[in-house]
Amino acid sequence: MSAYYFMPRHPERGGQIALNILVYNFVAGWIPLIAVMFFPHVLRFLFRTDALMPFALLLGFLVLLTLTSSLVQQIPVAMQDVRYSTIFIVGTQIARVILFAGAALWFRSVKSILIAALLNQLLSVAVLVWYLDVKFPRFWMHFDWQFFKEQLAYALPYGAVGMMWVIQKDLDNYFVSHSLGPKDFAIYAVGWVDVPLLTLALESVVSVMIVRISSLQKEDRKADIRYITASATNQLAAIQFPLFAMLFVAGHDLIVLLYTKNYEQSANIFLVSLVLLLLGVFLLDPIIRAYKEVRNFLLVVRIGVFIALFCTLGPAIRHFGMIGAAVSTVGWQVIERILIAVCAVRVVEARVSDIRLYDDLFKVTGVTIVGGVLAHVVRNLIPAAHLIPRILAVGVSVCAVYLPAMYVLRLPGWDMLTRERITAFVRKTLGQLRSARA
Numbered sequence: 001m002s003a004y005y006f007m008p009r010h011p012e013r014g015g016q017i018a019l020n021i022l023v024y025n026f027v028a029g030w031i032p033l034i035a036v037m038f039f040p041h042v043l044r045f046l047f048r049t050d051a052l053m054p055f056a057l058l059l060g061f062l063v064l065l066t067l068t069s070s071l072v073q074q075i076p077v078a079m080q081d082v083r084y085s086t087i088f089i090v091g092t093q094i095a096r097v098i099l100f101a102g103a104a105l106w107f108r109s110v111k112s113i114l115i116a117a118l119l120n121q122l123l124s125v126a127v128l129v130w131y132l133d134v135k136f137p138r139f140w141m142h143f144d145w146q147f148f149k150e151q152l153a154y155a156l157p158y159g160a161v162g163m164m165w166v167i168q169k170d171l172d173n174y175f176v177s178h179s180l181g182p183k184d185f186a187i188y189a190v191g192w193v194d195v196p197l198l199t200l201a202l203e204s205v206v207s208v209m210i211v212r213i214s215s216l217q218k219e220d221r222k223a224d225i226r227y228i229t230a231s232a233t234n235q236l237a238a239i240q241f242p243l244f245a246m247l248f249v250a251g252h253d254l255i256v257l258l259y260t261k262n263y264e265q266s267a268n269i270f271l272v273s274l275v276l277l278l279l280g281v282f283l284l285d286p287i288i289r290a291y292k293e294v295r296n297f298l299l300v301v302r303i304g305v306f307i308a309l310f311c312t313l314g315p316a317i318r319h320f321g322m323i324g325a326a327v328s329t330v331g332w333q334v335i336e337r338i339l340i341a342v343c344a345v346r347v348v349e350a351r352v353s354d355i356r357l358y359d360d361l362f363k364v365t366g367v368t369i370v371g372g373v374l375a376h377v378v379r380n381l382i383p384a385a386h387l388i389p390r391i392l393a394v395g396v397s398v399c400a401v402y403l404p405a406m407y408v409l410r411l412p413g414w415d416m417l418t419r420e421r422i423t424a425f426v427r428k429t430l431g432q433l434r435s436a437r438a
Contacts (some may be wrong), residue, residue, distance in 0.1 A: 003017055003018065003021060003071070003074055003075055003078035004074070004077070004078045004207065004210035004211050004214060004289060005154060005210075005214050005289060005290065005292065006151060006154070007075075007078040007079055007211075008078070008080075008211055008214045008215045008218065009214070009218055011079070013147065014079060014135065014136055015132065015135070015136025015139030015142050016139075016142050016143070016144050016147055017151065018071070018075055018132050018136070018139060019139055019140060019142065019143055020143075020147065020148045020151045020152070021071060021151075021155075022068060022071070023143075023148070024152065024155060024159070025067040025068050025071070026064075026067075026068060028067060028159070029063060029064035029065075029066075029067040029068065030064065032060055032063045032064070033060035033061060033063065033064050034060075035060070036056040036057070036059055036060040037056065037057060037060055040053045040056035041053070043056060043059075055110065055111060055114055058111070058114045058115070058118065059114065061118060062114060062117055062118055062121065065118060065121035065122060065125060066121055068121075068125050068128070069092075069120075069121040069122075069124035069125050069128065070124075071128055072088050072092060072124045072125070072127050072128040072131070073085065073088055073089050073092065073207075074207065075128065075131070075132070076088055076131070077204075077207040077208060077211065078207075078211055079135070080211060084131065088127065088131075089204065091127075092120070092123075092124055092127075095120055095123060095124075096120050099116040099117075099119055099120050100113065100116050100117070100120075102116065103115065103116035154292055154295070157295040157296055157298070157299045158289065158295055158298075160299055160302075161295075161298055161299050161302045164302050164303065164306050165302065167306070168302070168305070168306050168309060171306075171309060171310065171313065171329075172188075172309075172313060172325045172326070172328070172329040173185070173188070173189065175313040175314065175317060175325060176188045176317065176322060176325050179314070179317045179318075180317065180321070180322065184321075184322060186263075187263055187265050187266050187269075187322065188266070188269055188322045188325065188326075190255065190259055190263050190266040190269075190270075191255075191265075191266040191267070191268070191269020191270045191272075191273060191322075191326065192269065192270075192273050192326075193270065198240075198243075198277075202236070202280055205232065205236065205283070206283060206285055206286060209228070209229075209232060209283055209286035210285070210286040210289050210290065212228065212286075213225050213228065213229070213286040213287060213289075213290045214286075214289070214290045216228070216290075217290040217291060222348045222349050225287065225290075225348050226348050226350055226354050226357065227357060229283055229286070229287065229348075230354070230357035230358055230361075231357075232283055233281050233282060233283055233358065233361060234358065234360035234361050234364070234412050235412045235413070236280070236281040236283070237281045237360070237361050237364045237365070237412075238360070238364050238406070238411055238412040238413050239413075240277055240278070240280060240281050241278070241281070241364050241365060241368040242364075242367075242368050242371060242398055242399075242402045243277070244274055244277045244278055244368070245368045245369075245371050245372035245375065245398050246375070246394055246395055246398050247270075247274055247277070248271060248274055248372065249372055249375045249376050249379055249394045249398075250375075250379065250390065250391045250394040250395070251267055251270050251271050251274065252264075252267040252271075253379075253387045253390045253391050253394075254270075254391060255267040255270055256387060257387045257388065257391065265322070268322075268323055268326075269322060269323065269326045272323065272326040272327055272330055273326060273330065275330050275334070276330060276333065279333065279334065279337055281361075282337065282341065284337065284340050284341055284344045287344040287347065287348060288340060288343065288344060291347045293347075294343055294347055297343055298340065298343075301336060301339050301340060301343075302336070305332050305333075305335065305336045308332055309328065309329065309332045312328050312332075313325055313328055313329075316328040360411055360412055363405075363409050363411055364411055364412075367401060367402055367405040367406075367409070367411070368398075368402070370401050370405075371397065371398040371399075371400075371401035371402050372398065374397045374398075374400075374401055375393070375394040375395075375397035375398050378393045378394070378397045379393055379394050379397075
């Protein structure tokens, strides 16, 4: 992530910045590799099964390559290279799907899936090296120790925060797996299912925002930072809030439909996890990363939340089971976001008057609540056995409230519902149908 901070400030040293990150990630990647190479029993301790121990070496190399391959998406974004960042983000996802699907359908083994993952990461690393060599010829020959130390001083606190986040976001999985066993862990894991493509889209927005806010911070344009952050938050809310309403109301039916009644308990976990969908609209990370003077505060907060979560997960699982683990995990994330938000408000010198920048957020919230209540009422009028009609009814109900309100209240995206846009879309669709018939 240091690329997002340094490249907007030193575009002429992009090759050195990329090389420094590659060196750092390569060294860091050897830590988990050595750990599982010499202590493979740690996998048994974490997952209470010996099934993963034969794959310890593969898993170690996978972590090593993943740390480097992730740069194939980050570097072009940091350089504001829209063309290649889009190609690489979409291309890597397509390659992953093809390799994983081929391995699963052809070989049908865990080892084949891991090998497919390794090949995918190797492909990404090869593409990354090619891209860097095109943009910065012989970039590997321009190592600068002093600049490396400067970049390392910025990256280490954030790197520690990132490593702790990787552990923290899976900490509840380790506790549930260790305390309740594989069967209950499978139910718990289903409850944390990701919304397709949403995570990818949100990460892309955050990456672009980090680059933009870093540029504004360099020019000390705090008012613009507040405006851009509010605008992005409003636009994300216009997508994620109505989606939250649909998933929250129809979540139980979706889980049962997709995973059968055997995983009905997962529905409660899923509903708790949806709170993070709401938190995702508040873009704090770009601000925190642009102001390096607050990185130590972020590290202290992350350490404190990690310790608190570690200490509360055990008692929560013993007293409340899986739902206790989910509530504890989400609850501490909410507290962490509040503390970071307070810090972000101070560094950008936000004022009470800036609340008006979030008018659209408040409108979207109100409309979402109305749509969610209507969807809940309509859903409960349909027999519980009719899962698909209930799910469709929820979607139609939320849209029936939200889409007209979007146009009337001029919510983000309302211009897509103008008569001109709708007419143009209908004409284009009819034209394509006529061409297909001809």
